[in-house]
Amino acid sequence: MTKEQLLKIRKKASEKLLMSKLPHAYRVAIGMATCGVTAGAQPVYDEFVAEVKKRHLNDVFVASVGCVGECALEPLVEVTDNQGVVTTYCKVKPEDVEKIIENHLVNGRIVEDLLPSKFKKGGSSDANARQGRIALRNCGIINPEDLEEYIARDGYLALAKALTEMTPEGVIEEVKKSNLRGRGGGGFPTGLKWSLAARNKGGQHYLICNADEGDPGAFMDRSVLEGDPFGVIEAMTIAGYAISASQGYIYVRAEYPLAVTRINKAIEKAYEVGLLGDNIFGSGFHFDLETRLGAGAFVCGEETALMASIEGERGLPRNKPPFPADEGLWKKPTIINNVETFANIAPIILKGADWFNTIGTEKSRGTKVFALGGKINNTGLLEIPMGTTLREVIYDIGGGIPNGRAFKAVQTGGPSGGCLTAQHLDTPIEYDTLVNLGSMMGSGGMIVMDDTNCMVDVARFFLEFTVDESCGKCIPCREGTKRMLELLEKITKGKADLKDLQTLEDLANSIKDSALCGLGQTAPNPVLSTLNNFRDEYLAHVVDKKCPAGVCKDLIQYYITDKCIGCGRCKRGCPVGAITGENKKIHVIDHNICIKCGACKVACPVGAIITA
């Protein structure tokens, strides 16, 4: 493909995507990433296709698109007219399809009762949330398997520009000037990283895209791969040119089957039209790309472990230096960047570093994608400029905490990160501010917790995770995290004393200083940050033997209050027969028999059962 051919395809595809020559046309886009499919988007899509065909609506284009970002409202259907006006319908069921077609597509009347305002609890309008997207610019808009739709939205213009108008040094310089920092968590300057590999002249260089998104609660990489795979492929080709790598790998988790399928299809398509392989855009540059699957090891998100895994070894990290930029995959200079980092590259090359520098804060340029989950009304994916405050994210975009409960903490950075509390709500989100508060940006998972979550239990949960996932190579991580978990279990069982708390803290600090890789060094973070911010909760467990949030089973007891209406549902729901009481009289729990399963609390229709 030449640049002229690209521009020709772009003109035609853009007319088609914008329906500019069809005054009565509609595009019906259905969000079909993993979240959408889970919520039941497939039958909705099938129904649209069948109904449109049945009614011979030739000006209606039904498309399957990637993640729209509002997971809580899936399945989502977006209807766009040829003026570009978008109407979003949410929680659409197959039986709603006819109503949408009849009212909206045929008679031009919006179906009011499927609009987001009917479902959303607070939060800003979609239009606002959608503005200024960079990494997610195409997600939820184009059909991820359709190269022409990608080209219609400026796809491959950046690669054409890089290969035909820029030198490899020029590309690196532009990325350096943009101040883009790695979006995988560490925040290392991307341009600088590239220049370190480019400095090693001659011989084979490798490029790797780290799509081993292992942090539980993070799914932005999955969304990018599922929603805009060509964006990643184009960016990797640009990066390959910049560091003179002719071979690239996308290392993606096996847990993301849909992402794997989509990226493989996109690679195949790119080869077919000459956007991968030999002599791309007539520049003489050759680039090969393939996917490699992970196999359920969290540590493989660490770059040296990831390379060991591609080589066919156990995924064990190794000491740095030598850094991968000097000695990486098969001992050759290698650059590893995260999916979201790559997703920023094409716009930077196309629009320039100066444009990128107008977004975000001085030390953190651009935007960041976050996966908002946990106890929050509007769960989903959001891309916000760096420097946005936590309050804006949780209350303005996230719509606050469900069921009128109180905000307690937000966990960022997964098992490597920490908790931020109500007093940090007005902190701008940047790499450095989060690190200063004892957490980290991480890859972008943001789990919100309310007053029914026990912070000691959350710390125990993360330690259980790290113990499971520790590769066993270095002693601080292999033995240390295990001992920390034992101490946390002792605390949550009410068997610990103050000395244990001190041991826990000492152990955490020494593991932080002595572990071999990033996984081990950051494993104590969830403990240290909860100790800092919620020491009173630890003390309640250790000294008073109480769990204030009512989570730790050994420290709570179930009681029936005088709200009880004597309906007997708890008695019938109890698996061990611990509840007694006559009809229409207050029931009682026998604590000697009770196994604290909580079935009675779930069964109670009036909320009369409490934990204390």
Add this chain to the structure above:
Amino acid sequence: MAIKFEMSPCQIDELKQRIAKHLQKPGPLMPTLHDAQQIFGCIPLEVQKIIAEELNEPIAKINGVVSFYSHFTVEPKGKHIINVCLGTACYVRGSQDIIDKLSELLKIKPGETTADGKFTLAANRCFGACGLAPVFTVDGKVYGTANTKDAQSAVESLLKDLE
């Protein structure tokens, strides 16, 4: 081990063909193991031996890699596989209760297979469907915003199908 492992000559041929393809590229072991697991459902020692021979590697190395990654399994799995997500978003929204309930219903611990070979219960770290937490999957089908009752009815309907 509840279920006996068997392999057919046809499956072995399939594996050898795929290995030959992977050998043309550097780093053939991981793609080979993924294929082996897909063909046989698990990678027991018999299969590891074939892989070791074809790749000309010591079997100890193959075994070391198989046992390192939690995605690979050496024992056959049940007819139906139930996976409960214990990722953070699911955990804070109560997925532990779901896995406890399933454990109680199937009388097995997470990671185990029922004696009759009907069910395997597994705990997984994040499917990336956090917006719909808590989630569990039955044979790959995802159930979002689930509770213990959904888990119970899923098991009951599977048992009905098996009858």
